[in-house]
Amino acid sequence: MHVRCPEQLPEETYRQVLEQLAELSPVVRALPPSAALVELKGALRYHGVSARRLGEVLRIRTISRLGVDVRVGIGPSITVAATASGQVGAPGGVLCIEPAEVARRFAPLPVEALHGIGPRQAEVLHDYGIHSVGLLAAAPPTTVQRLLGGRAGRLAVDRARGVDPRPVVPRDLPASAALRHAFPQHALDGADVRAALLDLVVRLGRLLRRRGQAARALTLVLRFAGDGSWEKTRRLPQPSAHDEDLRTLAYQLMDAAGLQRGRLTALVLKGEDLIDADRVAEQISLDQAREARLVAEEAMDRVRDRFGPGAIGPAATFRRVG
Template identity: 45%
Template sequence: MTSTSVIWHVRYRPDTSPEDYRHVLDLLAGFTPQVQPLPPLAALAQVKGSLRLFGVDAGELAARFRVRALVQTGIDTHIGVADTWATAATASARVGRSGVLHLPDHRAVEHFLAPLPVHALHGIGPAQAGQLQRYGLHTIGALAAMDETVVCRILGGKAGRTLRARARGIDPRAVAVQKMPESTSQSFAFDRDVYDPVLVRAALLDLAVTLGDRIRSRRQTARGLTLAVRLAGGATTERTKRLPQPSAHTEDLRTGTLRLLDAMAFQRARIRRLTLTAADLRPAEQGPGTQLSLDHAREARLRLEPVIDKLNARYGHRVAGPAAAYRKAS
């Protein structure tokens, strides 16, 4: 049995815990050894080698996996099946009631992608989608049909070429088999849908402070941050940022978190839930030492960090903390 659709993009529910995420990854490894975790809410799997073993095509095998995950772990997953990473990821967000969307050939890919709004393309940011729409490119099909030179002028050379190729169903990235990096997450759910940027930023800063306390207590450092935002309509968007150097400092985590939020370019979007993940955690002794900078205010804050940690350990979580984390909410 042959199939050109060999990549699964497995999308988890926004409220999936880190423990449940790992359980489904373990189950996925029973279907194929070629798994790439995309924490906190997705994973990739290359299943071409598994099709002959199970005797079904990639879409039918995905349906089997989804049912087994639901029965054995109680976790509902959505799976996009295609021959490229970006197309499978775009499909997994639009699976419908079946939970699986299989695009078996290029014609099916083109038919699926062309009418979708341009912001639905996997990997495109809200600001980039807005730029394309201002030039009249409202659908993925319009982006795919536009001359590459024009798209590069709108979005820049590398981004323009990459996103136009993905709109045409082209994505050379392969599934990179790797172990699940250790991570830790913290979520905040608003009691109502909010679009006040002051409230959103204050909640994010609080999440960054909490994660900083946690990973320092474990004597670890984070190499990256992932911000997942659940919107009022139920859609979830996420973005990942690599830190300049591994860090557990609240200052660095807060700065990285706010840059993630700014990169998402939310304006009047109503937000329901925020999930911040400190990813690729390593023992602190494996990271570089703290470098002295010329920012005297930053150096003073870093010197206060151990004092704050001791106060919190003695008198209770979040008794003390950086004042800047709260000024935004006042």
């Protein structure tokens, strides 16, 4: 599966799209700034549905959860899937090409539509009279090699015929994770701002735990009216993905900003210098209250996994009822 996101997608949103892909398959390769590859062989067996159905599920999730409409191409190889995603148009957003359909689907496409063919290569092929992928597939490989060069010519002919033995090699998750909260109107430091910061802490902690990662440091970015900003990074006493540890440091960062009458437009909270959670030494603690909070944290994660991220959240403020 080859996934294309809209151009100029913010980096933090792109990372969230990668998280949605990781929920479908463990083999995901990020192709920054706005594309990704997914190996579906194991995912099809695990989910018990068709490849097209997985593509549709992905689009529903990215639209409903992130407001991002992606284009999805699915095929028997990287070239076929990437070419298919480039041909997707409304409606649907998903194009699935079966192995037996590759030649028929590819033949009428212009050569520049074939994944891996650049503008200069397409221009050379046009000059020789090769305007479609079907003509490129039918051309003698030695002829195309003379036009484009040895290796490039062989690859062009193979890909025009749907031949691409490259596997999807997973790329490690980004070394940082960022979440953003934008205020509908300018806000001063107070209950609403602290509630927004607490919500970011909870979301970041859950994201790290789902990834199996822990942060060594936190960065808080404050955006002000007039395009001003403030940014500060501090390290955690030990790597952690627990809400309590992240919350303590996040509040310290906010206090360090020394806000008085600064009008905030957005907050950005980043987990920096991420490592695998398995590499974090868990210190034996006799603090029963902390242990109870960690147990409650696990329970809340299960609730969110089952009913959605908004099913349960932090109680930042209390109001008298009645």
